[in-house]
Amino acid sequence: MARTSTSLIYRIISLILLIFLYETIGEENLYHSSGGTASWVNTYKECGGKRQSPISLPSAAKAKAQEKFPKFERNNMYDSIPDFYKLTKNYHTIQMEPRFGSGDRPNFTGGPLHNTYILEQLHFHWAAEDEDGCEHSVDGRKASMEAHAVHFNSKYNNIGDALSKSDGLVVVAYFYNASDDVKNSAMDALTNSFAYIYGGKTNVTKKTKRFPISKLIPEIHHGYLTYPGSLTTPPCSESVTWIVYETPIPISHKNIGRFREFYKINPYLKNNFRPLQELNDRVIIGRP
Numbered sequence: 452m453a454r455t456s457t458s459l460i461y462r463i464i465s466l467i468l469l470i471f472l473y474e475t476i477g478e479e480n481l482y483h484s485s486g487g488t489a490s491w492v493n494t495y496k497e498c499g500g501k502r503q504s505p506i507s508l509p510s511a512a513k514a515k516a517q518e519k520f521p522k523f524e525r526n527n528m529y530d531s532i533p534d535f536y537k538l539t540k541n542y543h544t545i546q547m548e549p550r551f552g553s554g555d556r557p558n559f560t561g562g563p564l565h566n567t568y569i570l571e572q573l574h575f576h577w578a579a580e581d582e583d584g585c586e587h588s589v590d591g592r593k594a595s596m597e598a599h600a601v602h603f604n605s606k607y608n609n610i611g612d613a614l615s616k617s618d619g620l621v622v623v624a625y626f627y628n629a630s631d632d633v634k635n636s637a638m639d640a641l642t643n644s645f646a647y648i649y650g651g652k653t654n655v656t657k658k659t660k661r662f663p664i665s666k667l668i669p670e671i672h673h674g675y676l677t678y679p680g681s682l683t684t685p686p687c688s689e690s691v692t693w694i695v696y697e698t699p700i701p702i703s704h705k706n707i708g709r710f711r712e713f714y715k716i717n718p719y720l721k722n723n724f725r726p727l728q729e730l731n732d733r734v735i736i737g738r739p
């Protein structure tokens with residue numbers, strides 16, 4: 452009896468400690484808690500692994516390993532207009548998910564991939580300055596914003612199941628560079644819809660104006676780098692095959708300014724990128 456109550460007390464203390472640890476990282480403090488991103492490992496062990504992202508990349512032409520992978524093959528859902536986008540603001544990014552009444556979803560394969568991967572969501576990383584904001588660097592330089600198209604392997608039921616598998620996820624990364632005189636009507640439509648989610652605290656969901664997701668994430672068959680890595684936010688799961696396009700897409704100062712405005716309602720959304728991680732013994736393959 453005494454033994455049972457002692458173990459119960461231990462379990463309660465452990466639970467309180469776990470809750471305390473979670474609170475000290477606290478989602479709202481993701482990038483600016485004491486210790487910042489380096490403290491993630493205290494709560495999420497995988498964040499201290501050997502296969503972490505983002506990393507410093509060479510250009511595709513300068514990568515030591517190069518391969519002429521086959522073309523990517525997308526289904527037609529990337530070019531179809533969704534019934535709506537589920538738009539979400541959380542403590543570390545703005546996220547959009549295309550939703551189709553038919554239940555169909557965009558998926559792709561080809562390039563370095565051996566399976567078909569289903570698009571789950573698209574989200575963004577940015578900074579207060581034009582010369583920063585991307586998570587990955589190429590040839591030592593960073594563009595102003597990085598979009599992540601998160602896909603999961605179709606052989607798993609959902610992204611939750613895929614998260615713990617080494618071949619579970621593919622994230623396709625696009626860079627955006629702030630410039631003037633840029634026209635991008637899809638980006639205009641997305642940032643115009645931000646008005647719905649500036650208010651409120653978290654996880655606000657609204658419909659945006661409709662356009663095909665390929666207007667934001669075009670299909671490009673070369674000029675990319677691929678390597679094995681991780682999610683760049685906790686739990687830092689080491690299940691990601693990265694495909695990173697090296698040439699930035701222009702974005703207007705007006706549009707990138709609308710991403711930066713989120714910092715007025717959440718100071719932690721000022722610089723929502725993780726610092727570069729160690730390459731360790733990984734091989735980066737370039738597809739010039």
Ligand SMILES: [Zn+2]
Pocket residue numbers: 574575576599683
């Ligand atoms: Zn991301």
